[in-house]
Amino acid sequence: MIIHTKSAAGLDGVAAAVTALSHVDGEHGELIVAGTRIGDLAERTDFEGLVARLWSAASAKPVNETDVRRWLGEARVAAFARMKTVLPVTDGVPTIEAFRIGVAGISPADGMPLEAAIVGAMPVIAACLVRQAQGEAPVEPDPSMGHAADLLRMMRGEVASDDEAKALDAYLVTVADHGMNASTFAARVVASTQADLAMSVLAGYCALTGPLHGGAPEPVLDMLDTIATPDRIGEWIDAALARGERLMGFGHRIYKVRDPRADVLKQAVERLGGRGTDLGFAAEVEAYARRALEIAKPDRRLDTNVEFYTAILLDALGIPRRAFTPVFAVGRSAGWTAHAIEQQRTGRLLRPTAIYTGAMPE
Structure with missing residues (x-):
């Protein structure tokens, strides 16, 4: 007879190492x-x-x-x-x-x-x-x-x-x-x-x-390109959420609040000035997405993650998306x-x- 024990899906909460890093x-x-x-x-x-x-x-x-x-x-x-x-x-x-x-x-x-x-x-x-x-x-x-x-x-x-x-x-x-x-x-x-x-x-x-780990920054820029103008932000995000799509650059497996790395990279982008992506437009997208996610998924905190400002920073530095x-x-x-x-x-x-x-x- 095989005795089943409880499984931690995705190894959530399982300590696999002791680290000083x-x-x-x-x-x-x-x-x-x-x-x-x-x-x-x-x-x-x-x-x-x-x-x-x-x-x-x-x-x-x-x-x-x-x-x-x-x-x-x-x-x-x-x-x-x-x-x-x-x-x-x-x-x-x-x-x-x-x-x-x-x-x-x-x-x-x-x-x-x-x-x-x-x-x-x-x-x-x-x-x-x-x-x-x-x-x-x-x-x-x-x-x-x-x-x-x-x-x-x-x-x-x-x-x-x-x-x-x-x-x-x-x-x-x-x-x-x-x-x-x-x-x-x-x-x-x-x-x-x-x-x-x-x-x-x-x-x-x-x-x-993999797109669930490090492969997401590029789609952040694709999303911003598709939205294109401030007047389309609400329409595009609401439609994406209605289709059950993930908003790239938002939500994290571990963080239940804002990813601290997002603020570090946002400051780095701001110090570069107005290169690459329009920061004002990106900020409007970020603000609307956070509000929309709070309404659409009240039981989950899906805040800005590192990928959102990674995409904007690397784009400002002229690094190709690929x-x-x-x-x-x-x-x-x-x-x-x-x-x-x-x-x-x-x-x-x-x-x-x-x-x-x-x-x-x-």
Whole structure:
């Protein structure tokens, strides 16, 4: 006889790891990464500094920020040298899929930890694929530049302004880690088998491509484009909700209140000025959508999430929509590598059970 036990659908409320990396408080709308609230972190720390903090917490050993800066610069140079074998096989392949091929080809680099080779390769892969899709030659990285600034330079072929580099840096910091999300869990499952970090990160990226996880920022812009003018906001949103459609950029599995990352990115967009999406129009869409969702779904709090302002920020920086998910991965790779390191150091093979509901032999 099989005895069934209660199942937690979607593993809600099930603790699958003990971590020192990040804490998500969905009831109070708070995200703490490496001991600091995300808003304070985005203001005070750049991406390289956050990477050092995450790797230090994951390994329980101090990781020097200066070393991280040097490693990531050198890793970008090493990754660029390998792109000559990646670009021919990704020509004509959609960017989101081509990026997966590029990530699968990441290999260790001399003189640095594998996690540095992985995180350093991400912006190079993203930028080279964007240039290839535009019919332009790849741009060699500059190891002396910051991660965010060099990503924009490699993607555009020219140096970005300080404001633009700071805005992208704030984005990378904001999305670097977020508790036991789907892609981080996937990375930890693979790491728990003692597979190497590159395999864990590849699993994380594959999970990120799903529309219920990291694949939603692009449809936010599609929604804004479709609404087009302020006079159509109410009509379009009401009709979408009447059809039972999800409003992209609203609602979150964990947060019962506003996603704290949305405000961080909104501030970053505002500092850029009036580039890209009309901020006034976007604010009107956001306000109406929040009111409409409150009326349509009074039993659920569906507030603005990180994807709404991610889309607007990346658009303001001139990053093509097809590259939104790869650029998300540039930031999240810091968290994936840290979680994989922590899992292999403190965890065991992740092997949950399942409740069998099929037929039994006579």
